[in-house]
Amino acid sequence: MQLKVTNSPFTEEQAELINRLLPTLTEAQIQWLGGYLTFYRAGSAAVQGEAPVHANNTVGAAPQVLTLVPEIQTPCEATILYGSQTGNAQRLAGRLSDKLKEQGFAVTLSAMNQYKTNNLKKASYLFLLASTHGEGDPPDNALTFYEFLFSKRAPKLGDVKYSVLALGDTSYEFFCKTGQDFDKRLEELGAQRIAARIDCDVDFEESAASWIASVTDAVSASAQAAPASSGSVAVLTASASSEDSSEYSRSNPFHAEVLDNLNLNGRGSDRETRHLELSLEGSGLTYAPGDCVGVYPQNDPSLVEEIIDELKWNSEALLAVGKSGETSSLKDALLHHYEITVLTKPLMEKAVAFSGNSNLADLVKPENKQDLKEYMNGRDLLDLLRDFAPWSLTVGDIPALLRKLPPRLYSIASSYNAHPDEVHLTIRKVQYEAHGRERGGVCSVHASERLQSGDKLPIFIQKNPNFKPPVNPDTPVIMIGPGTGVAPFRAFLEEREELGVEGKSWLFYGDRHFVTDFLYQTDWQRMLKAGVLTNLDVAFSRDTEEKVYVQHRMLENASELYQWLQEGAHVYICGDEKHMAHDVHKALLTIIEQQGAKSPEEAAAYVAELQEQGRYQRDVY
CATH class of the missing domain: 2.40.30.10 (Translation factors)
Incomplete structure (x- = not known):
């Protein structure tokens, strides 16, 4: 659309400038410009002696025009906070951040546990992206924020507009629990939901994109409805990662x-x-x-064949896979595209429509929740097909029934x-x-x-910026990684060896037998000899009458380990979350309590402070 001089109050020169500018503006820039002109007019009126309308819509003393302009350079501020082990939520938060920047928001990025909670009630818009860790727990560096929000100190949030994106895995009982908890709690605190929460499974890209679009639309509509507001947007995320500059990614491996x-x-x-x-x-x-x-x-070819035989299907039958409409043979689809080894509650519920066996419909009823959980444990798609025949499934039903292979x-x-x-x-x-x-x-x-x-x-x-060696190469590091949990510490120490780092390092490693199960033994021996690795303590649980694990080696070296902590050492744990990580955490608390002459509460506060400082990091699964 072109502005014509004949039907406008502008001179020919002004019209030409406007016509040159308008086609280059984004929607966000146009919205910002509208707000700017509102303020500029208010400022001009003030200079002429009229009472100006300020950003908070109150009438007050007349400021100079130039003092108004900086106040509306950035209509809204977006604070993006994150915290988790794996990184998906931060990557998605980065996308939301980009969208908000396009709409003129200033964006600040920080970890959730670094967020100053006294700023929470000042946020006009609040967006949470939260993954669920372990058995329904918040991720490590979301814990302090989670605890604050559910404490008596949490403020009323009646002026806050919010939405939540929850990330999880339907194969776990407490699917997306952290995000659901956040959503419910914000509502209890009086916040106003402006976009519905979405719970994402392991195949989250499409659902997350839908949520981001709904949030940006809601913010845009809200900003247009109140152009004079200078509210802030807090985007709280529970994860950690960043996009790679390569063309290859999760969606394009x-x-x-x-x-x-x-x-x-x-x-x-x-x-x-x-x-x-x-x-x-x-x-x-x-x-x-x-x-x-x-x-x-790739799924097991023999399991794929058994599933196809069970349903008496043609392995070469074609079906559509992916959003772009490409087709694949049934055999290749079950090999590469769909999960067939895990049963989830959504799968069981969807399967009812295709089963002629009433026992399946009974099993998924809410009152049989525990029976369903016990049935799904350790069983796969082939079990389901055999246990609840007959079936009316067709090849074309597969994409609607099965989730993508994560x-x-x-x-x-x-x-x-x-x-x-x-x-x-x-x-x-x-x-x-x-x-x-x-x-x-x-x-x-x-x-x-x-x-x-x-x-x-x-x-x-x-990427995982929440599990990283210290920036200062002289900082001591304590690494606890039994079994395959030692993998990232091979990377840590190879990096230190390559860069010539001289800071102290201590590895605790454990497995079953010294002779057969000492992973990367020659690497550790070489690094010890070269001085790259300062201390190595090992525990082989089946080589002694009484089982010995890494936490026992930590306790045996309690005095020196505590001294390292006092010198500023960073502690890293990698491996089994259900047992090892809990036992190691307990041992760490015991060492701090005994060696530091602290109460249990003081020891817990000491470890919490380590986490706050990024000196206690875990990569557990």
Whole structure:
């Protein structure tokens, strides 16, 4: 649209300038300009002796025009806070941040546990992106904010508009609980929901994009309805990651060539742990110690065949996979696109419509919640098909019934500086018997039984800024990583070796047997000899009559370990969340309590302070 001089109050020169400017403006710039002109007119009126209308819509003394302009340079401020182990929520928060910036918001990024909670009630808009960790718990660096929000100190938030994005996994009982808790609590505190909460499963991209669009639309509409407001937007996230500059990502994985695939366990071990070396050549992908690799594995071909045979389907039948409408054979779809080894509550509920067995409908009733949980534990799609026949399923029903095969995340076990254009992974084979059949981990069995040198594996890099070595290379580090939990510490120490770091380092490692299960033993020995690794304490639980674990080695070295803490050491834990991480945390509290002559409450406060300072970091699963 062109402004014509004949039907406007502008001169020809002014009209020409406006016509040159308007086509270049974004929607956000146009909205901002409208607010600016409102304020400019108020300022001009003030100079002429009229009472001005201020940003808070009150009448007051007349300021100069020039003092008004800075007040409306940025109509709204977005504060983005994050906190979790894996990184998906921060990456999504980054997208929301970009959208808000396009609308003229100033954005501040900070960890959730670094957020000054006394600013909470000042926010006009509040957006929470929250992942759920473990058995329904908030992630580590969301804990303090979560506890504050549910405490008596939490303020009334009647002037706050909000929305929540919850991230989770439907294979867990407490799916998206943290996000749901936040949503409910904000409502209890009087905040006004402006966009509905969305609960995302492991395949979250599409749902998250929908939430971001609904939030930006709601904010835009709200800002237009109140152009004179200078409110702030707080975007609170529970995760941590950042986008990579490479063209390859979670939604567009790089097909990395397998350079090597070695079994780290010795002959006679009852365990099998694979060391994978993958090529990144030509990908543009880079990483830092503490980051993860997401692997898209392949389902077990024999399980796929059994499922197809059970339903008497044609393995070459075509079905649509993905949003772009591409087609795949049924066999390839079940191998590469859909999850078939885990039963979830949504899957069980959707399956009722295709089953002629009334027992399934009874099982998913709310009053049978515990029976459903027990049934799903350790069973897969083949069990479901066999236990609740007959079925009216067709090949075309598969995309609606099954969720996409989620990637598996593995801590990177190498330094990029030490191995340019390579990434190393440590993957322990999971295999067990349940309900009369042999079962196995999708990715670990794929890696151990079917992945050969020269094969290609779809991967992406997942950044994790919440599990990083100290910035100061002289800072002491204490690393606790039994079993495959030692993987990221190989990366930490390789990086220190490559950069010539001289700060002290202490590794606690444990497994079952010294002779067969000492992962990366030669690496640690070399690093000890070179001085890269200062202390190494090991615990092999099955080599002694009484089982000894890493937490016992920590307690045996309590005095020195506490001294390291007093010297500013950073503590890192990687591995099993259910047992090891809890036992190590308990041992750490005991050491601080006894060596520091502190009460249990003071020891807990000491550890909380370590977390606040980024000196206590966990990568647990």
